[in-house]
Amino acid sequence: MKSSFTFVCCMILFSALIKSQTSLYMPLDIKKAYANGTRNYDGTPGKNYWQNSADYKISAQIFPKEKLLKGSETITYFNNSPDTLNYLVFRLYQNIYQFGAPREFGINKKDLHDGIKIHRIKLNEAEF
Incomplete structure (x- = not known):
């Protein structure tokens, strides 16, 4: 009984780790800036960035x-x-x-x- 309880706890913990988020949340406007080439992933302006x-x-x-x-x-x-x-x-x-x-x-x-x-x-x- 003790070993099956430990096994169930380990499985719950393991499944929680598998389901956990693998990447950080990124706002939609930031994703669009990366896709449009106006912003690089290091935060610097991208090749399509311009400013009047x-x-x-x-x-x-x-x-x-x-x-x-x-x-x-x-x-x-x-x-x-x-x-x-x-x-x-x-x-x-x-x-x-x-x-x-x-x-x-x-x-x-x-x-x-x-x-x-x-x-x-x-x-x-x-x-x-």
Whole structure:
């Protein structure tokens, strides 16, 4: 009886070891990154990894008495992706403080201003 109990315990232990997970859990997005070649198994970027970048040249003048900021900016954008960019998005977040701008919260009147005014946009020597 004692030997059959020991045998059954050993079999249960052995079956638990066989059924145990042999590899670590890997999230689906990580598996996809390996499959797409954008990530290597050692964690470094893969051969298909790319990253866009931009260089900014900004010149600005501040006129405190007039509550005015004047400036110009040149953005050189580098598209390193295999895709063609059909449009660029400029987010003018400060225009939430523009007079008459729709917003879901109150703003102190002294914080309101005329908003950002874009006078010129130039793309590959074409002016808009």
